[in-house]
Amino acid sequence: MDWTATWLTFRLACCTTMILLVIGLPLAYWLATTRFRARFVVEAAVSLPIVLPPTVVGFYILYATGPASPFGQVYERAIGGTFPFSFAGILLASVLFNLPFAVRPFASAFAAVDRRLLEASWCLGESRWMTFWRVVLPVAWPGVLTGLVLTFAHTVGEFGVVLMVGGNIPGVTRTLSIAIYDDVQAMNYAAAHFTSAVLLLFSFAVLCLTFALQRRILPL
């Protein structure tokens, strides 16, 4: 087992999940409640990573943040080095690529909250903001939890986009799934097998946990 890669993967998954919690919740709430007509455009954009090959997403991130791009030049002057092939680079790729896995469960959980409950809260003097914290989130939290767990698990298993944007630098961008790829290329099947089995068990356990939590917490 490659412990450096394990630790890196864990850090990447945690950071991605946290960032998607912060930007995903408001985005999902907006999608679930807005009367904006062109909402479907935003929904489609959020869902793109589900259908796009990771190489396409990776390619555009490289294109937009590489040393030749305006962003890449500003980044190089301010921080030094290149944005791709860094932890920040794969983190951005991971956040973008996981957006639908967080936002879609959040949004469907929010949309399922009975509108009467929100209206009842408004009539009891609570603002829309307080209503979100006191009614929407407590009622929708199994869906929010599902989104977070899926995001975490999906980031742990992410391969293509991380390889495109991050390459394969031990301790910086070499995650577990890339380590497996490397091991297989090097015909180191025993190590590849072990890591694969660990990821398989981890993913299965996480999904079991999600479904079990939802069963027990949701009424009816």
Place this chain on the structure above:
Amino acid sequence: MSGLSADFEMSYLAGATVRARFERPSEGASVTVLFGPSGCGKTTILRCLAGLERPRTGFIRFSGETWFDASSGRFLPPQRRGIGFGFQDMALFWHLTVARNIGYGLRKLPIGARQRRVEELLDLLGLRGLQHRYPRELSGGEQQRVALARALARRPRLLLLDEPLSALDSETRQTLGRELRLLLKSLGIPCFLVTHDRFEAMSLGDHVLVMRHGSILQDGPIDEVFSRPVNAEVARTVGIESVLPAEVVDHRGGLLTLDVGNARLTAVAPTARPGIGSPVQVCIRGEDVTLHTGTPEGVSARNCLPGRVTSLLPNGPLTRVELDCGFRLIALVTPEAAVALNLHEGAPIHAQIKAAAVHVMVK
């Protein structure tokens, strides 16, 4: 005008338009019923008063405050109207206990005061002992009490209730209905209540706005509207059993003689005197019709019509008897009376109606 004064129009994308124009005092415990069949727009009016819907035109004012005014663009959100709203399906917060549901709107009170207020409401609505339960662990009647307690907790200036008894079984509906009437009277908060049930309207309301197809047809004290509707449409909406076209044949001494179908009726003349030969509508409430098997003698009722029973149907606690006595007349009698008179289809019968119970509508 210190009360509630409203004149607005609300239209939906689908094309339906609801118009409302009324004034009600805001002092005292007057209960105004918005009455009409489902889909007539009564809930829409209640939601506009609450600020949950925004009318297209017009205004809503309450106690000197402007809640909505299309011309100035002013719209006070529901949070700032000081209302209590009771939803038809109760809309209790199922993730919170009874006590937390009731105290939901009291977040800004210090904890001690909040607890005291919740205790008061638990006592007022007979919910003591249930404060730690969740809504799903309560019966329908208990849930409705929690919903009421929650709406009352903030001492609203106006209470808006959408079909408060419709989600309950008939027995609970009756007991809670009686309690609700007493509660509304003792609180002294003006209340608007939506219902499509005439018994609920009559047992809870003081004043009624009869609605149909998005408009208010009649506005007045409930006894008056339910016994003296202004036109046939109101008469049918409030559920008066017999509504019939008639023609005036004579008019003397404050009494009218009318031809209704193949029969002749005497009625007390309405204030708007219809001329002889003019077409009018009459309505007769089922409970104002008395049935006799023989020819009654020595009675005061001016109308005594021979006829036949055409059908018998149970109607709540009463039996609805349809008669053919020159026109189609409905009588409501007790099931015991139906048995005692041996009523059955085709049975010959005499129907008696006092002249004062034949209500003549000129429009």
